[in-house]
Amino acid sequence: MVHRILAGAFALLISGAVFGQAPQSSPAISYTRDIQPIFTEKCVACHACNDAACQLKLESPEGAVRGASKVPVYQGERSKAVPTTRLFYDAHSEEQWRKKGFYSVLDNQGGQAALMARMLELGHKTPLTPNAKLPEEIVLGLSRNNMCPLPHEFDAYAGAHPKEGMPLAVTGLTDKEYDTMRRWLAAGAPVEYQPIQPSAAEARQIAEWEELLNRPGSTEALVGRWLYEHLFLAHIHFAGGEQGHFFQWVRSRTPSGKPVDIIATRRPNDPPGTDFYYRLIPVQGVIVHKTHITYPMGPQKLKRVKQLFYAGDWHAAALPGYGPRHRANPFETFEAIPAVARYQFMLDNAEYFVRTFIRGPVCRGQIATDVIRDNFWALFQEPAFDRYITDAKYRGEATPLLAMPGQIDDVGSVLSLWHAYRDKRNDYEKLRREAYAEMPAPRWSTLWAGNDNALLSIFRHFDSASVTKGLVGDVPLTVWLFDYPLFERTYYQLAVNFDVYGNVSHQLQTRLYFDLIRNGAEVNFLRLMPADQRKAILGDWYQNSGKVKMWMDYEDIDTDTPSGIKLDPRNPKRDFGLKLLQRTGSLNAAPDPINRCQGAFCSRPQMSEEFRNAEQSLSRLVSRPAAGLKVINQLPEATMLRIEGQDGQRQVYSLLRNRAHSNVAFLLGEAYRYQPGLDTLTLYPGVLSSYPNFIFNIPTKDVPEFVEDMEYAKDDAAKFERIVMRWGVRRSHPAFWRYFHDLNSYIKETEPVEAGVLDMNRYENL
Numbered sequence: 001m002v003h004r005i006l007a008g009a010f011a012l013l014i015s016g017a018v019f020g021q022a023p024q025s026s027p028a029i030s031y032t033r034d035i036q037p038i039f040t041e042k043c044v045a046c047h048a049c050n051d052a053a054c055q056l057k058l059e060s061p062e063g064a065v066r067g068a069s070k071v072p073v074y075q076g077e078r079s080k081a082v083p084t085t086r087l088f089y090d091a092h093s094e095e096q097w098r099k100k101g102f103y104s105v106l107d108n109q110g111g112q113a114a115l116m117a118r119m120l121e122l123g124h125k126t127p128l129t130p131n132a133k134l135p136e137e138i139v140l141g142l143s144r145n146n147m148c149p150l151p152h153e154f155d156a157y158a159g160a161h162p163k164e165g166m167p168l169a170v171t172g173l174t175d176k177e178y179d180t181m182r183r184w185l186a187a188g189a190p191v192e193y194q195p196i197q198p199s200a201a202e203a204r205q206i207a208e209w210e211e212l213l214n215r216p217g218s219t220e221a222l223v224g225r226w227l228y229e230h231l232f233l234a235h236i237h238f239a240g241g242e243q244g245h246f247f248q249w250v251r252s253r254t255p256s257g258k259p260v261d262i263i264a265t266r267r268p269n270d271p272p273g274t275d276f277y278y279r280l281i282p283v284q285g286v287i288v289h290k291t292h293i294t295y296p297m298g299p300q301k302l303k304r305v306k307q308l309f310y311a312g313d314w315h316a317a318a319l320p321g322y323g324p325r326h327r328a329n330p331f332e333t334f335e336a337i338p339a340v341a342r343y344q345f346m347l348d349n350a351e352y353f354v355r356t357f358i359r360g361p362v363c364r365g366q367i368a369t370d371v372i373r374d375n376f377w378a379l380f381q382e383p384a385f386d387r388y389i390t391d392a393k394y395r396g397e398a399t400p401l402l403a404m405p406g407q408i409d410d411v412g413s414v415l416s417l418w419h420a421y422r423d424k425r426n427d428y429e430k431l432r433r434e435a436y437a438e439m440p441a442p443r444w445s446t447l448w449a450g451n452d453n454a455l456l457s458i459f460r461h462f463d464s465a466s467v468t469k470g471l472v473g474d475v476p477l478t479v480w481l482f483d484y485p486l487f488e489r490t491y492y493q494l495a496v497n498f499d500v501y502g503n504v505s506h507q508l509q510t511r512l513y514f515d516l517i518r519n520g521a522e523v524n525f526l527r528l529m530p531a532d533q534r535k536a537i538l539g540d541w542y543q544n545s546g547k548v549k550m551w552m553d554y555e556d557i558d559t560d561t562p563s564g565i566k567l568d569p570r571n572p573k574r575d576f577g578l579k580l581l582q583r584t585g586s587l588n589a590a591p592d593p594i595n596r597c598q599g600a601f602c603s604r605p606q607m608s609e610e611f612r613n614a615e616q617s618l619s620r621l622v623s624r625p626a627a628g629l630k631v632i633n634q635l636p637e638a639t640m641l642r643i644e645g646q647d648g649q650r651q652v653y654s655l656l657r658n659r660a661h662s663n664v665a666f667l668l669g670e671a672y673r674y675q676p677g678l679d680t681l682t683l684y685p686g687v688l689s690s691y692p693n694f695i696f697n698i699p700t701k702d703v704p705e706f707v708e709d710m711e712y713a714k715d716d717a718a719k720f721e722r723i724v725m726r727w728g729v730r731r732s733h734p735a736f737w738r739y740f741h742d743l744n745s746y747i748k749e750t751e752p753v754e755a756g757v758l759d760m761n762r763y764e765n766l
Helices: 002-018 031-042 061-066 094-099 115-124 151-160 175-186 200-213 218-231 299-310 324-328 339-348 350-358 392-402 411-437 484-496 504-526 531-541 545-553 572-583 609-621 630-634 700-713 717-727 736-750
Strands: 235-238 247-252 277-282 294-297 375-380 456-460 465-469 478-482 638-644 650-658 680-685 694-699
Touching: 031 061, 031 175, 031 736, 061 094, 115 151, 115 175, 200 218, 200 235, 200 247, 200 277, 200 299, 218 247, 218 299, 218 339, 294 299, 299 339, 339 350, 339 484, 350 456, 350 465, 350 484, 392 411, 392 484, 411 504, 478 484, 478 504, 478 572, 484 504, 504 531, 531 545, 531 572, 609 638, 609 650, 609 680, 609 700, 630 700, 630 717, 638 700, 638 736, 650 736, 694 700, 694 717, 694 736, 700 717
Parallel strands: 235 294, 375 478, 638 694
Antiparallel strands: 235 247, 247 277, 375 456, 456 465, 638 650, 650 680
16 A cells, blocks of 8 residues: 555645645645545445445545445345455455455546546536435435446446436535545545554553453353354443544454454354454444444453353363354353353343344344334343243253254255244244243243343334334334343344355345244243233234234244233233333333323423423324324335524434334235334434434424424325425435534434444435
């Protein structure tokens, strides 16, 4: 890369001489100071994560220099897995990336300007009509087929797509930004690398954690491996650390104190191939919200880990190997570690673990999200009432049945593999049903209530999903109850063992098994319901074709043994939800007076009168079926409302569309199971999606009128168009980027650790 820096410096000297100026009068453009901020402001929202357009990642100079590729990461129908192309992992120099098929977007080639320069020029000379709807010929969203032209293909691309320069279909660069980018590219696109370094306080804690995970001995090595496999996705922040500094675990060929040499296996539990050490490295580049799954570490967490894993009298006689068998069944692989320690570690930060398999970080979640409801609550079983934790005999019988598919990706064997693992899972469900029938009836004490991770809300936004602490929204249609075997299997199936670069067989097996996981979580919850109503509740969840799926693939439920929870027989599920809210007030991190309005006041009491009045008005929109609020049919999955106060203050709310389905038991045909007349909205303060679909910016004085117009619009597209024209922030809005990035500013103000640049790939053309 030295040639790039030298070429840039030489070009700047020449340009100064040509125009008759001393070189020092035209200061060199700094990548860090001048260029990365432009990328962060105008480009990273589409060029990040695995679904970065053309794999061009612009969160860091390493990504910009790497360039682009025509090979998409997401290609669900491929028959063979493709090589992994993870930035910072799978190659470390421009030359290595060229050998992997990436081409430069920064270099001038064949007398032509750099590809990036030409793309930016195309975008700059074809500006959008301010706040107008985009031309229909510009395809957006996940259905867009990115062309990814090579430099010699650009002219053909520009001729066929004259309105699709960069930034794509959005308010573009300012004249000043464009001039800065143009001069930088003309100068050879020089970059400087300023990697994040840990502070002294962070370095001390890194040394302590690396010492813990790399202790010698079989027992210590087994604990280190289990911890690594459960934290490899985490963006770790240290107590007393620097704001914006995050770290991640890797396996390295080199020990602590030496430069990290990453072992880049496809999965964290693949054979390392050599001696290795667990190391913590800084997360480099701009933090992106969709991949930012945070995890706290500090002296208390270190003490907790030692207490959980080393306080008991247990030893690992030998270390398990790596490979498909050990990936398939972590319960066998780590059976020497006390199950209570494993489960309690996951419960301590349950939100983190649920986020790993519900929210990301694969960035396109259709493989998983079409198997879950649009909103539900997640609860956890108290370890003292978990038969797998407390009964060694039961644990020994259950463990062989907990293996998961996806390790063998032979396309021709998909059905036989699926049937084998389905039958094994159903044998486990039968074993569990019979074992729990012998236990005391479940009571409120059956539910874990150890901290504010005990209650979680999940919202699906078609092909993505979010997880929030606390019970958000009205009582949902379904509730999931995780015990340890289900929690661990879900994590391994969807996070540890899932290969986003895998083939259709691997991804299909993952999706099919997740359907069984969802069913298992629902069945666990059903045992809290009155025995004589469980079948009816289950039937409501699996209407129409869902009954065929129950007959084909699911084990029978327990409809005999009683529940110890007294519930209203007229609607026990809703009564359970209301009683849960009453009993868990101190644990519930999400008090919700807007969606669960009781009495006359439907707003947060701590807000100013101006915003209380706004929330009171907005509460009229939520938790109402679409049959009574027809405008729902015109709203996207995740709309953000930016409510502006008279003194310049503002509040941000997520307006989420909860789509109703007769069942969610099949891979295909979701549209046939959709029940639009039962859709509802949930409104909650904050940003509950990494992928905003649209923004409305509304002054507080206009909120009552906005609500009235929404109620009046019904199915009338023209009336909804007037709402969008008055308060909507379209992609072409002159202040689009200010409003879009203000969402992240709000996260920084309210939850600074969670802040990151949001994604606009799903921002709709309303």
